Amino acid sequence: GRVKDINDIDLLISASAKLVRTVLGYDRVMVYRFEEDGSGKVASEAKRHDLESFLGQYFPATDIPRQARILYMQNPIRVISDARGLRVDLLPQAEERAAPLDLSFAHLRSVSPIHCEYLRNMGVSASMSISIIVDGRLWGLIACHHYAPKTLTMSERIAAEMFGEFFSLHLLALKQKRKLDIANEARRSLDRFLQAASHRSDLDDILTAALPEFQTLFACDGVGLLMNGRWTAIGSTPPPGAEEEFTRFITEVADGRIWSTKTLSEDYPPAAAFFETVSGVMAVPLSHLPRDYIFFFRKERLQTLNWAGNPEKTYETGPLGDRLTPRKSFALWKETVQRQATPWRDSDFEIAEAIRSATVEIVLRHNELMEEERSKSDVRQRMLNEELNHRVKNILAVIKSLVAxxxxxxxxxxxxxxxxxxxxxxxxxxxxxxxxxxxxxxxxxxxxxxxxxxxxxxxxxxxxxxxxxxxxxxxxxxxxxxxxxxxxxxxxxxxxxxxxxxxxxxxxxxxxxxxxxxxxxxxxxxxxxxxxxxxxxxxxxxxxxxxxxxxxxxxxxxxxxxxxxxxxxxxxxxxxxxxxxxxxxxxxxx
Structure with a gap:
């Protein structure tokens, strides 16, 4: 079917790699997605059958330095026809002391010699990169490799650039749809909670009873509730005795805001004692008071990352001192990641915000009811005091009447x-x-x-x-x-x-x-x-x-x-x- 009819993000990524390779004829086309730490993962791949697969492998953040990422945001397409070709300066400059001509938006702009060396070390002769920009951020790249020099025509470059824009918009629409579906399901659960809590005053008991339903809103392993200094938890949570110091730390760093981490033991060293059961935390405030929170916990996700070569930076010494050099080996290099949980997604933060809004509304309503009840109690007490005086007089009058x-x-x-x-x-x-x-x-x-x-x-x-x-x-x-x-x-x-x-x-x-x-x-x-x-x-x-x-x-x-x-x-x-x-x-x- 057509790419525009695809309603699944994974299918869109897979189909796009195949489509670009079919149309432009590169030996390898990868959809390359950036992670939170700046590293990249090959999310899909279409390649020549005799080539080694990079699918699922990670590339370190240093492979695409910061200045290159800025250019990817400014110019959505970059073409290298021959990584071994000569770089030719543009002459003359407008003035002797003028700055070099800005070629940021030129398709034929040359690239850093280090990057050309990087490609040659991979055995790549020609490449093209198409920026995937989602919601104003560089989400990833459609990276094309060819193992011989390859030149694209102007119409092919324009088509590639337009497809990149279409892919970015379609990906954004699918991400928003997925977030909306998740948010709607969360809203339905929260509506049931609000309906059950609207006419009750035992707020602590209401929230405690709702913890299992809150747990279904997130992909999480446990839920904890800190309300009026009382701790209640279900599932995988900090062990008994550790919750007091843990909740004190969270309430201090969160400071009344939604706070999250996927590496709790790095942010809170005592958590190293229970990192297997709790490595990820999202703390959601329940009221304007800093002591009331609901916590969502994730266990450690022990995983092995397949890197395309050792991700550590390498240097060599030359006449001008140490110089950062591109990696020469892209052989599979495995790294075991410990004490980390699955990262929290944007949709998780949206659900957390919905929970915060709903519970703050309930807490405010509860406080209003308590204030109203206190006001009525004061009025009732005054009436009872007046009535007591009146009642004693009446009873004495009745007794006097009975006796007389x-x-x-x-x-x-x-x-x-x-x-x-x-x-x-x-x-x-x-x-x-x-x-x-x-x-x-x-x-x-x-x-x-x-x-x-x-x-x-x-x-x-x-x-x-x-x-x-x-x-x-x-x-x-x-x-x-x-x-x-x-x-x-x-x-x-x-x-x-x-x-x-x-x-x-x-x-x-x-x-x-x-x-x-x-x-x-x-x-x-x-x-x-x-x-x-x-x-x-x-x-x-x-x-x-x-x-x-x-x-x-x-x-x-x-x-x-x-x-x-x-x-x-x-x-x-x-x-x-x-x-x-x-x-x-x-x-x-x-």
């Missing part, structure tokens, strides 16, 4: 004392539920406890509704409200006189909420309501503010009518229905 109210019937004093003691105990039980909250409880039990002190009178009390359990938070809020309603009913409403009637009922709404009705009748006529006190504010505001529900209290002349709505997320509904019919002949127990 004469018995309706002639009963022995001991029976009266026992009944009074029971009523005070019921008040104490309700107050304990109010202050402790416990682990929550049923709405029916809460109502029974709060209304128990008033059942000894001649008022009619009816409680009915399905069985529903309130969690600790809703139970505490409901206890405040119901206790206040009971107190008001006993002081001013239906429970303050004989013949009064109170009906408390509740039901489950279609969306799982609890709608609670409180209806009083038969009590004193309710006149116009003046300034409302703290108790009324507590009844009307507690459920909306603390639970996000609603409260409505209407003061009709014939009796108070109220409705409260408790959100379903605080409730657990059961199939059983609670129903307690009023006793029209209720009598005092004293």
């Amino acid at each position: 109210t004469p018995s309706q019937d002639e009963v022995p004093i001991q029976d009266y004392i026992g009944s009074l003691r029971g009523r005070i105990h019921a008040l104490s039980h309700a107050h304990d539920q109010l202050t402790r909250g416990g682990g929550g409880g049923t709405l029916n039990d809460l109502l029974q406890a709060e209304l128990l002190p008033y059942r000894a009178g001649r008022s009619l009390i009816e409680i009915k509704g399905p069985s529903v359990t309130l969690d600790a938070r809703a139970h505490a809020v409901a206890a405040l409200v119901i206790h206040e309603m009971c107190t008001n009913a006993a002081k001013y409403g239906a429970l303050s006189r004989d013949g009064g009637s109170l009906t408390v009922s509740w039901e489950e709404t279609s969306d799982g909420d609890c709608r609670l009705h409180w209806r009083e009748s038969g009590g004193p006529t309710i006149g116009p309501i003046g300034r409302k006190g703290f108790g009324s504010a507590l009844v009307e505001r507690s459920i909306p503010y603390d639970l996000g529900g609603t409260s409505r209290v209407d003061y009709h002349p014939e009796g108070l009518d109220a409705e409260f709505r408790l959100p379903g997320r605080f409730l657990n509904w059961e199939a059983e229905t609670v129903s307690e019919e009023p006793n029209p002949h209720a009598e005092a127990e004293v």
Whole structure:
């Protein structure tokens, strides 16, 4: 197929070497890729069948010095027709003291004598190099060798230069596509993490549980988490006891940025004790605090590099002193590389940046929630302090009322004392539920406890509704409200006189909420309501503010009518229905 239809980088590199050799007729065509250290690797090769293969071999960085690489960036094609040919100076210069004519962009520009000697040492008579420039950097070369002098026509040189530009653009597009595919997969994983973490406050536990999924985002052997001074790790990581000094070193050198190395033992000498399990590290900050990081680890990748000759520089002494000379031997020379991990790629850094952005967002949201919760807690504490003062006064008033109210019937004093003691105990039980909250409880039990002190009178009390359990938070809020309603009913409403009637009922709404009705009748006529006190504010505001529900209290002349709505997320509904019919002949127990 056509080169433009190739969608794989390795296939593009392989096909391009074959295409250039077929079109231009060189004995050997190599696609030569630069490594991080400047050395080059033959990534693909198309050659004459009788030639020794260079495929997979490395060439040292000194084979292409810095000044040559600069020229490759300026002029994308360099042609040597005959490495043994004479170099001819251009004469005359424009002025006697003028600089030599700049031939950087000339196709026929001669090259360094050292490079010609280098080619002759390889047995090469003619060569051509096409620059592969990707994203503004010299990615590699398409290097062509011929073992006899060879001259290209102008049209062939132009075609070679255009193919180099096309190859560079196509390679860039494929690299970007691969990075985008990897980033999209990482984003999907991070989206799942963000969705799971968005409504939870236990950030440390969320990140710890997500470590296995984070490990799938990278080609790595282990993951470590340092959060609020706590270390958690899975896979191949620093051994127990070494993580404290290791994380201290990383947080110092990283300084709140993404930091990586493929040779940890060189950057951090104590890592020589565990280089087999950890040689590569990428540290990703999780927040703006320097102590929070997630670490990705790679094991040592023991590898043997096949060099085209000894990569060490060689010198010879001449009349002008030591002189760098090109290598004379290109026989296979093996080097074993130790204490190095697989290098981190550009796509790895993009994923690391996506992780950093996602976790920083979660940490910020977590901090906002904590601040909001602290603010609510402060408001709640002030309300509780005010309520405590109000509650003590109310309880003392109720007890005073119980003690001062004469018995309706002639009963022995001991029976009266026992009944009074029971009523005070019921008040104490309700107050304990109010202050402790416990682990929550049923709405029916809460109502029974709060209304128990008033059942000894001649008022009619009816409680009915399905069985529903309130969690600790809703139970505490409901206890405040119901206790206040009971107190008001006993002081001013239906429970303050004989013949009064109170009906408390509740039901489950279609969306799982609890709608609670409180209806009083038969009590004193309710006149116009003046300034409302703290108790009324507590009844009307507690459920909306603390639970996000609603409260409505209407003061009709014939009796108070109220409705409260408790959100379903605080409730657990059961199939059983609670129903307690009023006793029209209720009598005092004293």
